[in-house]
Amino acid sequence: MEMKQKSTSVLMILDGFYVGGTETHVLTIANELVKSGKKVVIAGKTGPLYKSFQDIGCRVYAIDFRVDNTVLDEARKEADIVLKKIVQTERINIIHGHQTTSTRRVLSVVRELKIPLVFTVHGTYEDIQVLQDIKEMGAAIISVSVPIKDWLKRYAIPSILIPNGIDVKEYRPLKKPGLRKQLGIPAHVPIALYASRLAWEKADICEQFIRACETLRKRHFPSLHVLIVGSGQHADNIKNLVADIQKNKKRKFIHFLGERRDMASLYSISTCVVGTGRVALEAMACARPVVAVGRHGFFGVLYPKLLHKGWNYYFGDHNSLQPCSSAMLAGHLYAVLSAPASRRTIFGKRGRQFIINNFTITRSARQLATVYRRCLRKQ
16 A cells, blocks of 8 residues: 655755845745645744745744854754754754755754755855765755756766746736836836845946946946845945945936845836846846846846857856956947847847746746655655
């Protein structure tokens, strides 16, 4: 007689409830899993998305998983006791990590309680030795892009490719006539948007983007407005650059917005979006033309014929390309901004269809549920 499949009760681990690509992905996939009847519990350091996870029906625990030499053994033991209590109280039968800092903190609990471990690799910035340790524990490892899958393979780490899913009902072209007025942007003027966590390479790209837009405004598009969305350790540097550029200008044209939750609306009022990874996917779902540039370099305009190639580079975020410069950004932004509106509309429609065909959250959640079922069958 066939044994009844265990119901899924998953504990997802995050470094913290911040606003970023990884955290947004976890929020979106958790929401889809909850809607399909799975129990999802979330743990991480408290932050802006804490309530958002509660709102979708997840039990949420605020735990700081940071591991450093200042943490005493007693404190580590106490944290392990808290984790074990969560696992037992919530009847967790799968733990799913998304960042190595927090995931390595739960490895001892995984080992002791013999719970299946799943780990999603979101970038090539992760410590390969920690990933090797996770692999040695028999974890099911997921890669979110082709370049990450290939990178892991070079280190003999097999993985399952499950792309970041996009909720195409949330991310769609939206008409918010009051948003431009709220931001102080006149109707019908072009808008270029950059969205990212403002740290390291992506803060550098943001600076190049601002310089490129400054050049375009001087030479070609005097009414151009610029939106910058994101936060991070280099956000103050970006704010200072913006203030310096605008100090002698009569009108504000660069709008530093910080963290925002209304991204679909912001994408929808933009003429062109500059970004990578999840930002590129979300912007395309909102039918916006995209200039792709990320940690690993510059890709450029995502013309319809280049969409699959762009995905194979994860839009510049996970594979090596030519370095970005403000001149390159200015050239590709000019190509989009100077194109007739009808052509930009075609770009947008093709991009949205590309997302619907390949990257819906429903599809990603279904693939993840299959991984969970395989893990539970092996118990």
